[in-house]
Amino acid sequence: MSLPTQPDPVRARIQEYLPEMVSLRRDIHTHPELGYHEHRTSDLVAERLERWGFEVDRGLGGTGVVGTLKRGSGSAVIGLRADMDALPIEEATGLPYASRNPGVMHACGHDGHTTTLLTAARYLAEHGEFDGTLRVIFQPAEESLAGALKMLEEGLFERFPCDAIFGLHNMPGVPAGKLCFVEGPTMASSDTAIIRVQGRGGHGAVPQLSVDPVVAAASLVMALQSVVSRNVAPLETGVVTIGSIQGGSVSNVIPDSVELKLTIRAFSNQVRDLLERRIIEISKAQAQSFGAEALIDYQRGYPVLVNHAGETQLAREVALEHFGEDAIEAGFEPITASEDFAYMLEKVPGCYLFLGNGDSASLHNPGYNFNDEILPVGAAYWVKLVERYLG
Ligand SMILES: [Zn+2]
Ligand SMILES: [Zn+2]
Numbered sequence: 475m476s477l478p479t480q481p482d483p484v485r486a487r488i489q490e491y492l493p494e495m496v497s498l499r500r501d502i503h504t505h506p507e508l509g510y511h512e513h514r515t516s517d518l519v520a521e522r523l524e525r526w527g528f529e530v531d532r533g534l535g536g537t538g539v540v541g542t543l544k545r546g547s548g549s550a551v552i553g554l555r556a557d558m559d560a561l562p563i564e565e566a567t568g569l570p571y572a573s574r575n576p577g578v579m580h581a582c583g584h585d586g587h588t589t590t591l592l593t594a595a596r597y598l599a600e601h602g603e604f605d606g607t608l609r610v611i612f613q614p615a616e617e618s619l620a621g622a623l624k625m626l627e628e629g630l631f632e633r634f635p636c637d638a639i640f641g642l643h644n645m646p647g648v649p650a651g652k653l654c655f656v657e658g659p660t661m662a663s664s665d666t667a668i669i670r671v672q673g674r675g676g677h678g679a680v681p682q683l684s685v686d687p688v689v690a691a692a693s694l695v696m697a698l699q700s701v702v703s704r705n706v707a708p709l710e711t712g713v714v715t716i717g718s719i720q721g722g723s724v725s726n727v728i729p730d731s732v733e734l735k736l737t738i739r740a741f742s743n744q745v746r747d748l749l750e751r752r753i754i755e756i757s758k759a760q761a762q763s764f765g766a767e768a769l770i771d772y773q774r775g776y777p778v779l780v781n782h783a784g785e786t787q788l789a790r791e792v793a794l795e796h797f798g799e800d801a802i803e804a805g806f807e808p809i810t811a812s813e814d815f816a817y818m819l820e821k822v823p824g825c826y827l828f829l830g831n832g833d834s835a836s837l838h839n840p841g842y843n844f845n846d847e848i849l850p851v852g853a854a855y856w857v858k859l860v861e862r863y864l865g
Contacts, residue, residue, distance in 0.1 A: 482796070484857050488597055488850045495596075495853075496846045498522075499589035500571040503844070506560030506580045509615030512537040515558045515588065519612045522592055526599035528610070531634070535625035539612040540634050541595060545864075546605030552863045553609040553636035553822070554856055555815060556591035557584045557616035566840035582837050583644040586844030586852075588612060590642070593849060594856035602857065606864035609634055613814075620776070622814040631821050638785050639824035640859060641815045642852060644844060646837060648830030651851040653793045654806035655827050657786040661779035662713070662739035663746050664812035665772065669694070669734045669757050671721075673766040678726035688721055690764035691732035695719065697760045698736075701752045712749050713739035713810055739810050741778055750774075779816035782823035789825040789859065796858045797851075803830060811837075829855075 498518075505514055516537040523530050528541035537558070565572045565579040573579045580586075595610050602608075611630070615621030648654060671694060673687030695716055706712045714736060721732030738753065740746035754770055761768035793802055806828065815826050829852050835841035 482854065484597065484854050485850060487601055488593060488853050491593075491596065492850055495589055495593045495849060498592070499585055499844065499846060499849065502585040502588060503580050504571045504574050506573050506575050506578045506585070507558075508562060508578055509559040509617055509619040509621060510536045512558040512614050516612070516614070519558070519588065519592065523595060523610065526596050528595065528599065534628050534630060534633075535614050535621050537614040538621070538625050540630070541610040542634065543595075543599055543608045544606075545602065548604075548606035548864060550606040550864055551609060551635060551637050552606070552860055553611055553634075553639035553824075554591055554594070554860070555611040555613060555639060555641040555818065556587040557613050557621070558588050559584055559615050559617055559619075559621065561617055561838060563838065563840055567843050569843060579840065580844070581839060581842045582617065583831065583842070583844040584616065586644055586849060587642065590849050590852035591856065593853035594860070597853065597857050598860055602861065604861050604864035608860055608864065609636055611639075616814050618775075620814050620817070623817045626817055626821060636822050638863065639818055639822045640785070640789060641818075641824075641826050642829050643813065643826070644831040644848065645828040646831045646834040646842070648803050648806070648828065650830050650832030650845055651801065651848050652803040652830035653797065653801055653827060653855065654803040654830070655786055655790045655793070655825070656806060656808050657781055657783055659741040659778050660781045660808050660826060661813045661816065662741055662808075662810045663778045664775040665738040665746070665750065666775060667736040667738065667753060667773070668771040669736065670769040671732045671734070671761050671766050672769055673728070673731060673764070675730035676728050678728055681728060684728040685765045686728050687732040687766050688729065690761050690766040691719060691721060691734060693764065694734065694757060694760045694768070697756050698753065701749060701756065705748060705752050706745055710745050711741055712745050713737070714749060714753065739812070741808060743778065746778065776812040776814050777816045777820060779813050779826055780819060781825045782819070785823050786825040788863070789827055792859050792862050793855065797855070
């Protein structure tokens, strides 16, 4: 346990309404909602923000909520973002406040992110000392459905301009309450490809009359391993994983086609482009060499998440100043998961940081739970960051 223990007025005040915020977190946990269906959560967020004096705008990205709080005459604007959606997972925590929505679960801690930001919003509304504009952005559908992109397409930063934006994600396996910062590329782009190797089916005993897509696909699986090892520069990185290969059903029939499903990750746009180009080239040529054909559906997903240098340095400085060196996880490295906050960071400079969730089950695991002990740490951090940025 490495929870910061400094006598701090912000932490003391947050501690006063922490029981209420923890029960709010657990209430959201009990009632998880899938992407773009966060109606109850969104109502709850909007109702609280209004109660605390925020100007509230709803409907961006469907269930998105933007709260704005102005103080003084300063012109600077800071945005803080949290995600509200849950996952299609059957919860197996056995907690008294476990999901009551069958097959849906807050297995990524977005219940915790939402409540952490609400807690900070409440403090800042009631006691915050700042001069400028604070925007709190609650987005739908972070899990694969690009809720951030939807909000951007519907004019998020045109309607609600921000000079800088920040977001955070809890991180199992990192000591509870430790803050983690990475400058530059921090999370990977996430693309998918479905490759259908089209041959010509026939009798398994008469292969000379068929074009066997199984052999072509097997060869393609091996050939694709050369993209990262031979085409990506040794000091760069990328991932090409073939997570599924399906074809045929019985031993004596050569199937018509075999389908491969890939996930592809990169930490730069150059490598991302290279991976796409080589996967397509190799698939086509490899299939062709067997007399088959490769039909490729290549879909780009979330972009590389790049933390901006200035904002990341500021974010780290605030942590250092208010929580001390011990509160920062040294040597935290970029992760190959992806995150749609990346779209927001393409438009506005900012930083996505991580907050240790302690020794919990991993994200997206049916046994995972957000650690309530880190809620006040995250909230106090947001407060300090806002007061510094709008100081
Ligand atoms: Zn997730
Ligand atoms: Zn998440």
